[in-house]
Amino acid sequence: MFFFVAAIIVAAAGSAVTIKTLVGYNQLSLWFKFLVAGLVVAGWTAPMLTHLLRRAYSFLGGAYPYLYNLLYFLFGLAFILFILLVIRDFLWFAGWHLSRLWTDSQVLNPRNPVLIGWANVSVLVLSAVVSGWAVWEAVKIPAVKTVVFSSPKLDREYRLALLNDLHLTRSSSLPRLEKIVALTNALKPEAVLLAGDIVDDRTRYLEPEIKVLGKLEAPLGVYAVSGNHELYNGLDLWLRNFRRHGFKVLMNSGEHLKNTRLYIGGIPDLNTAFSPFYQVDFKRTFKGSRHNDYRILLSHYPNLEKFSDRDYDLQLSGHTHGGQIFPFHYLAWKANKYLAGRYRVGDHDLYVSRGAGYWGPPMRLLAPAEITEIILKPQKK
Numbered sequence: 001m002f003f004f005v006a007a008i009i010v011a012a013a014g015s016a017v018t019i020k021t022l023v024g025y026n027q028l029s030l031w032f033k034f035l036v037a038g039l040v041v042a043g044w045t046a047p048m049l050t051h052l053l054r055r056a057y058s059f060l061g062g063a064y065p066y067l068y069n070l071l072y073f074l075f076g077l078a079f080i081l082f083i084l085l086v087i088r089d090f091l092w093f094a095g096w097h098l099s100r101l102w103t104d105s106q107v108l109n110p111r112n113p114v115l116i117g118w119a120n121v122s123v124l125v126l127s128a129v130v131s132g133w134a135v136w137e138a139v140k141i142p143a144v145k146t147v148v149f150s151s152p153k154l155d156r157e158y159r160l161a162l163l164n165d166l167h168l169t170r171s172s173s174l175p176r177l178e179k180i181v182a183l184t185n186a187l188k189p190e191a192v193l194l195a196g197d198i199v200d201d202r203t204r205y206l207e208p209e210i211k212v213l214g215k216l217e218a219p220l221g222v223y224a225v226s227g228n229h230e231l232y233n234g235l236d237l238w239l240r241n242f243r244r245h246g247f248k249v250l251m252n253s254g255e256h257l258k259n260t261r262l263y264i265g266g267i268p269d270l271n272t273a274f275s276p277f278y279q280v281d282f283k284r285t286f287k288g289s290r291h292n293d294y295r296i297l298l299s300h301y302p303n304l305e306k307f308s309d310r311d312y313d314l315q316l317s318g319h320t321h322g323g324q325i326f327p328f329h330y331l332a333w334k335a336n337k338y339l340a341g342r343y344r345v346g347d348h349d350l351y352v353s354r355g356a357g358y359w360g361p362p363m364r365l366l367a368p369a370e371i372t373e374i375i376l377k378p379q380k381k
Contacts, residue, residue, distance in 0.1 A: 003243040008356025011044040014082055018044075021085050022120050043078025045225040046071040047360070057205075065171035069362055076134065076361025077327065081127040083327065088123055134325065134363035141179050142356045144187065147342060149314055150347055152267045155261050155292040161187050161218070162372035164300070164318030165355025167229065170205040172357075176377035177212050180356055180371065181208065184216060187373050191220040191257055194247065195318045195353065196269055196300025201346035203237045214245040220257045223248045225266040227300035227319065229359075235272065250298060250307070253279045256289060262376075263289040266298040282309045294376065302352045317372070322354030322367035323340070327366065340367070 018040045022032040042049070050071050059062050090109075096108040106260025109115070161184050168177065184192065198213070199206055216222050224247040230238045242249050257264060265285040272278035289295055295312040302317035304310060322340035323329030333339040343350040353372045358364055 001312060003048060004155065007047055010320050011048070014044040014078065015041045018078065018082050018085060020110060021089065022124075028188045034322040039074065040078055040081075040381040042071065043074035043076075043081075044077035046078075048348050055158075056182060068169075072361045073131070073135065073363070078244045079325065079361070080134070080363075080365070081123065084123050084127055084130070088119065092119070096197075099371050109120055109228075130365070131363065134361075134365040137364040138358045138362045138366055139176065140369075141176065141183065144183065144251070144373055145370040146197050148349055148375045148377060149351075150377045151294055151313055153261060153276060153292060154376050154378040156378060158198075158260065158262060158376040160187050160188065160374040160376070161189035161192045162194065162316055162353055162374055163198070163356055164198040164353050165197045165321055165359070166357040167200040167225070167337075167355075167359045168199055168206055168209045168357070169199075169201040172209060174208060174212065177209055181212055182375070184371055187371075189218050189373070190260075191262075191264070192216045192218045193298050193316060194221045194222065194224035195298055195316055196225050197229045197318065197355070197357075198224065198227070198361075199238060200229045200359065202233055203241050210245050219303075220260070221248050221265050222246065223250055223266065223298060225250050225298045225300055226269050226272065228271040231269060231271050235278075250285075251278065252284045254285050256288070256293070260294065263293040263295045264298060265289070265295065269300045271301075280307065282307065282311065286310065286312065301336075302350065303336050310346070310348070313348055314376075315345070315348060316353070318352065318353050318355050318373075320352060320354070321353075321359065323366075324365070324367050325363055326357060326366040339380075 002335050012164070019037045022040070023036055037201070050068055053060070053064065053068055053071065062068065063192040076363060092108065096110055099108050100146055104288060128200055142201050143295055163184060166177070224242050226235055226239065239249050239251070250264065254263055255267030256262070263286065267280045267282070267285055268278040270280065286295060294314070297312045297315045299317050300319050304315070318333045320336050329339060338350060338352050340352050340354045343352070351374070353371070356369050356371055360368070
């Protein structure tokens with residue numbers, strides 16, 4: 001209920017400000033004003049409309065993924081348009097008031113209808129260009145990002161692959177997923193680690209996608225932990241589904257990688273903490289490890305500093321998407337503390353991947369997707 005009320009408030013405020021700014025002072029035809037207003041309202045209400053769309057899935061058939069992605073595209077476009085309008089108006093009014101200190105010129109007068117018209121057209125065109133670029137950044141095949149960690153505990157070099165935040169839905173591109181799997185396999189990792197939010201839909205709709213994920217190849221296994229979106233879409237069903245396709249699900253558990261000094265432990269996403277079955281328990285997670293093991297924690301959520309009993313060498317996480325669409329970077333950073341990339345937290349390393357997919361709008365702006373290659377190297381004592 002809170003999410004629904006908040007969504008209505010945000011949609012109403014965003015629509016009102018954008019419509020007032022774009023058409024409120026313009027000498028435009030009435031039909032054009034209604035067209036712009038309709039697109040803006042559709043964009044800001046897209047999260048609610050897509051929820052209704054899911055309920056009508058059986059009636060829409062093959063049209064569903066196109067309508068779903070179109071609505072979320074309009075949402076992303078409306079957000080980018082809103083941000084650009086705010087930036088434009090701030091610079092415009094600042095320039096107008098500064099110019100009046102030296103001249104009586106009316107060139108920058110914000111009430112000038114001709115200037116308003118050109119300014120609005122410019123912002124609309126720029127919004128379309130930026131949105132198009134953001135869509136391309138989201139749907140293209142992610143680049144491989146290689147990260148190297150070293151430790152005296154390691155006896156040789158290891159190569160792992162990290163995938164997270166794919167957010168697979170019934171509207172996802174199966175060919176894109178197949179290419180991501182093929183690119184991951186081409187790295188020849190010894191183990192593949194799935195750090196949550198792999199899916200964002202019910203199990204009955206994603207059998208083809210999970211079969212493709214099942215083609216991930218790693219001699220030491222494919223390990224998975226849950227994210228908050230597995231929880232939203234039936235956590236227990238998804239855990240069983242992952243296991244059925246050969247993934248080793250880690251929920252306050254871990255195991256040695258065969259014939260190595262690596263121990264992989266995984267914990268549930270923090271959003272599952274309300275359940276007595278999924279309380280985070282580091283002692284259970286690493287109870288099978290030895291003191292000289294290089295211990296890796298797989299956790300969807302990156303900020304675990306509220307737990308005092310953390311004892312591992314490397315934490316691999318996702319969740320933030322690196323902000324996904326600028327300027328959400330700031331909000332993602334404030335909410336999670338760790339946005340993207342590598343950090344040193346106490347006595348362990350942390351890597352936060354931006355993920356290989358996207359949530360909501362099929363867009364990424366200044367937060368490119370990634371497939372992460374983790375290389376572990378021995379370090380002389």
